[in-house]
Amino acid sequence: MKLVFASDSFKGTLSSEQTIELLTKAAHEVFGPCETMGIPVADGGEGTTDAVILARKGKKVYKEVHGPLMEDVTAYYGQLSDSEVILEMAQASGLPLVPEDKRNPLNTTTYGTGELVKAALDEGFEDISIAIGGSATNDGGMGFASALGVKFLDINGNVLEGKGSELEKVAHIDMSGLDERAKKARFTVMCDVTNPLCGKDGATFTFGKQKGGTHEILERLEKGMCNYRDVIIKEFGINPDDIQGAGAAGGLGTALKIFLNAEMKSGIETVLDLIGFDKLIEGADMIVTGEGRTDWQSCFGKVMQGVGDRAKSHEIPVAALCGGLGKGYEGIFEHGINSIMTTVDGPMLLSEALDRAEELYYKGAVRMFRMINISL
Template structure:
């Protein structure tokens, strides 16, 4: 019997790699030592994407110091996958957890450090770069990131702006003459499952601003600034970011990457599965176990379980999901190649208690899952014997 494990991390409790280790231990306990187990760390383009792809591709980390969301010095890294290919995530340079709760205000944060990640990759000769843009602390339209790459955002007096959210309303002109020339020879893929436009009620500011610390008043100010930024892009380059799906991702960083770097927007999980050559890993596999911390209706829109399930369905390989919990419309995931789903939490307990005992519950859940499979195998063998 040959099994493949490909689970997302259970945020804050179990990594993708740890889940695979526990699944393998449980599989050997139920099926015996001869069962063949392999695993692929996966992520959906958010936190942990870089680590998952590095592990799956046997890449290596490149460490560097960048400027964080408040222009503080911060340690960051990205992945060298070989042959000029790099993978990175903006959350390590411009992520929300990097900003203390009492200092969260997207008027003051910048994506400058993300631009430093990209610039370092260019300095090291990478010509194919994939960047995940989930988990941002910013709403600067990506102007900080582009500033690090040579674009100048100027106010009405011709002075260069610093590249924070508050600068959006001050932009009077955009000078791209200093944009890093190496960008034209580099392909960029943006990993993102958000399709929001840059502006409007479904745009970057009103959809994601509050979770980054913006009050209603701050949101209104940022939105006016974002509209100003959009209008100047339309005037200067003939491109309307609001007509580009995903331009509102990561506080408008999506717009900057798509407009200035000519990046291609792709589903995070689909990009990760492609980078890890997932389809070929399914050859000869009897079934796949995937999972995530919580499965509900949102899981069908670009999450790991949906992406893995669809790939398995296309190859005719059964896929099972071991998840932390199940929420509203979790059963819709069965339309995406998932044959059955088992939650690890089996009692009415508080979230704090569930998180504290997440690993024990996961391993117990894995044992129950494999016992069900073994029972099904026994029933099938008995029928064949009859």
Template sequence: MKLLFVSDSFKGSLTSLQTVHLLTKAACEVFDQPDCSGVAVADGGEGTTDAVISATGGEKIYVKVKGPLFEEETVYYGKLPGNRAVLEMAAASGLPLLPERKRNPLNTTSYGTGQMIQDALDHGFSDISIAIGGSATNDGGIGAMIALGARFLDEQGNVLKGIGRDLAHISAIDLSNLDARLKKTKITIMSDVTNPLCGPNGATYTFGGQKGGTPEILSVLEQGMQNYRNIIRKDFGIDPDELEGGGAAGGLGTALRVFLNGEMKSGIDTVLDLIGFDERLKEVDFVVTGEGRTDWQSCFGKVLQGIGERCLKYGIPVVALSGSLGKGAEQVFEHGVCSIMTTVNAPMSLKEAMNNAEQLYYSSAVRMFRFIRTGMVLGEQSSVKETSIS
């Protein structure tokens, strides 16, 4: 019997690879010499680079970049087989890099993300996947583009720095010095955000508040974003408000699509492609996945949905082991997941569950595999009865 374990991390308690180890240990306790394998996975958000490096045998490449306020940061991205690279925008331009008192999207930049892309080009990568969740920025991606050679000019022809407040002052966009290697580079944008660049559902008003934007700041940023949008419309013949996901990462989604011809893809689907998930499914009898909490959001580009749909395509059953269930968790059954079990075994606080996560996970895995073994026995008995009757 061949089993494949592909679970998301349980944030704050268990890594994806820890779940693989615990599931393997539990399966060996219940089944007779099972063929177990596992792989780290993420949905395109935090931990994506580490998961893909682990799954593909890649390596980390370290680089010094400018953080959201132009402070120096040492970050890394992933070198993968096949001349591919994977990076997380949040590593260089993410909200966790800033203390709350310094969060102001008028002042933050995505410049460091552009430096990461530049370094990947310098290393010869021609296939770059970029996870763009968790940004501290609302600069329309102009900071990243400046790092790659673009220039954004005001009415007097002055070159702008590449921060949120600069959007209102853009008068012209000059791509003549944009790194020429980008024309031959495949850019994949990992995001499940579908928001447009501007408007009530756009980058500023949907995500700006969590980045430190007050109502006054958001009003200034939205006016700037509209100016940026209008120039793109005029000079490039593209309307960012019609680009699904153009508002992702404070508008970086627009910059990557318009200026670098990037392709927007589901985070989990991109990760599964990068780790060769479909190939790993060959001859697998069933798959175990899971996450810290399963609810209605699990059907919007998360690990359970992605794993379930891939396995459904090949007729492979999937069961999920999750920390807890919330409203709408049963919706994952429509996406190929056959059943869900939880790790908690009694009423307890979240703190208690997280402090005892490893033991709770292991014991629930044993219970889950015992149920599966019981189902297998029933199936064998039913087959024997049918043979006897015939």
């Protein structure tokens, strides 16, 4: 019997790698000697780079870059081959890098993410995958593009730094200095949101509040973002509001798509392609996946949906072990998931479940495998 373990992390408690270790231990306890394979996975959010590096046996390459407030931070990308790298923008421009009392999207920039890409280009990498979740920014990707040589000018020809407060000042975009290597490189963006750049569902009003934006700040940023959009329409003939995902990461999706012609793809689908998931699961008798909480959102670009759909196409049954269930969880059964068990084994507070995450997960895995063993 060949068992494949491919679970998402349980945010704040268990990593994807830890779930593999616990599932492997539980499987051997219940089934005795059996073939197991662990595949670290993520959906383009937190932990994506680490999961892909581990699955591909890549290595971390550390670089000194600038953070969201232009402070010095150490970030890394994952080298996967002689030509491929993967990185998370949150490493350089993520919300956790900004202290709560300093969170203000008028002041933050994606410049450091551009520096991380430039560092990869400096080493000769030409195939770059970028996960763009978890940003602290709302600069339209101006900072990112600035680090790669694009100049954003105000009405007087002054070069702007590339932060949220300067969106309202953009009058011209000078592409002449864009790094030639960036023009030739292939960029894949892991993005599961479809928000446009502007409007009520755009970058500012959808994500700005969680980045520290007050009502007044968001109103100013939206006016600036509309100005930025209008300049792009005028100079490139492309309306970012017509591009799905243009508003991702505070508009970084716009910069990647329009300035670098990046391909926008589902995070989980990109990860599964990068690690060669379909090849790895050949000959599997069953796959175990899971996540911290399964609800209606799980069917929209999350790990369980991605793993389930791939397994379904190979006619491999899938069992899920999850921390809890929420409204609409039943929808995941349409995506190749055959059954779901939860880790909690009685009424308890969320705080207790989190504190006991490892213990509960292992016990849940044993219960699940014992149930499966009945039919063998």
